[in-house]
Amino acid sequence: MNSEHLMFIHITNPRLVRGAAALAAIPFLLVACSSTDSSSTPARGADVIAVDDQWIKAADSGMSAAFGELTNDSDRAVTVVSATSPASARVELHEVVVAADGTKKMRPKEGGFVVPARGSIALEPGANHIMFMGLNAPLRTGAETTVTLTFDDGSSTTFTAQVRDFAGNQEKYEGDHAGTAPTPGA
Template sequence: MSAYPRTRLRSPRAARRLGAATALSVLAVFATACSSSEPAPDAPVAGGDRITMSDQWIKAADSGMSAAFGNLRNTGDAPVTLVAATSPASDRVEIHEVVPDSTGAKTMRPKAGGITIPAHGEVTLRPGAEHLMFMDLRQPLRTGTETSLTLTFDDGSSTVVRAQVRDFAGGNENYAPGTEHPTHGG
């Protein structure tokens, strides 16, 4: 008598079922292991995943207001609109533009509709033009320090960037009439 237990032979039909079930199990494990976390090629990519900001900086200020500048680049195939921003450095951040008033003087005002970054394009936020306005600073913004800035887009997505605080003496636009702060130093 053998030391090994006897194995009962199955019918050819049962063996095929067992083989098919084993093959399906292996395929399921293989498909799961090889799957990617990347979206399908036709799935929309969130704006926050397509927008990068470079050369970003914030104007140094002791109190009151400041502004953030830099280059927003869209790596996607569709335009993305920046609709809001926040920062722990201020109570609120507004998207602003600078336009000439009836006398030709530069007037700063909130930009209705946000800032649209074209597909595969770039928008530069700069003094005297579109920028992110820090309102009611919570603490001084000292040259050489950094602070974070959360950018929110029209699809509800967001991205966080860090910006260095720099000295800047230019600007000095006026706010549009009826706003609570009459001048802007950046």
Template sequence: MSVFPRTHLRSPRAARRLGAATALSVLAVFATACSDSEQAPATPAAAGDRVTMSDQWIKAADSGMSAAFGNLRNTGDAPVTLVAATSPASDRVEIHEVVPDSTGAKTMRPKAGGITIPAHGEVTLKPGAEHLMFMDLKQPLRTGSETSLTLTFADGSSTVVTAQVRDFAGGKENYAPGTENSSHGG
């Protein structure tokens, strides 16, 4: 059963108009659907593509522990969280912060939740503050040499940077991985 009165379908002219109107309607729907898909928001770039590290360096050390420092910059429109790091120079790399203990002395500890880099912002990793702690060095880190550092973000993406090893005499905070304290140079 047709929704159009029979008189409209008997005329060839009316049928052509109906056909033309139907074709225009289909084209309009198709054009709208295509333009909507072209205007859909783009998927945001992975955090590893939005974060860069500049002025990165690692403290020279013969064995044990060391630390990496530098400036992390987020070029994206949303905050990014650094949650892990690795390097072939050590068995593990931890994200650390330095806070005063009950006596006011600086104590270093793993930073829960990682380091958040604000949208279009920067975070500086530096001695006596947030930094990347190299634990159980596999070999000495000699002044002037370089090593790679892989930074991993909350979205699972990562980026690799190369850092130069430098001499640094400061940073005598206490390391507190729980109840055990030992001095180190990060």
């Protein structure tokens, strides 16, 4: 056999063809991998935060609160800096702390809610929550409303939460809110 025939035999061998194709693809794979390096372009908060088990406390007027679980699937911490909802004139991110006299008091959460990398935080009665102040209409059990979270990178995500009955905790509000008392359970 001359060298032309040997080359023809090797090229038509299915294993060699697949191997040659795989080798030829390596430069393309390397270029593709380097162009999507996640360390150069961090994911936006809206793209990595999941909201689960979300609900809102039923209320006739005044104040209410939203609860749930915020989960971060990225390799960096993400901070929720604000929230809005068509259900309320004003929405704040709140925490509950124990005052010197032993009573629980809620107050705005300085710096927002930090959701750790590959972690989660709970928004729950008697702890971190999203406070609705100045309800636009009653929040009736079984109804749903939307809440939009804004992150420290400027991105935002909207979720829907169902309104539920909850007798709840009895915290006092720390700060000035035009004389309105907090709704129990916030």
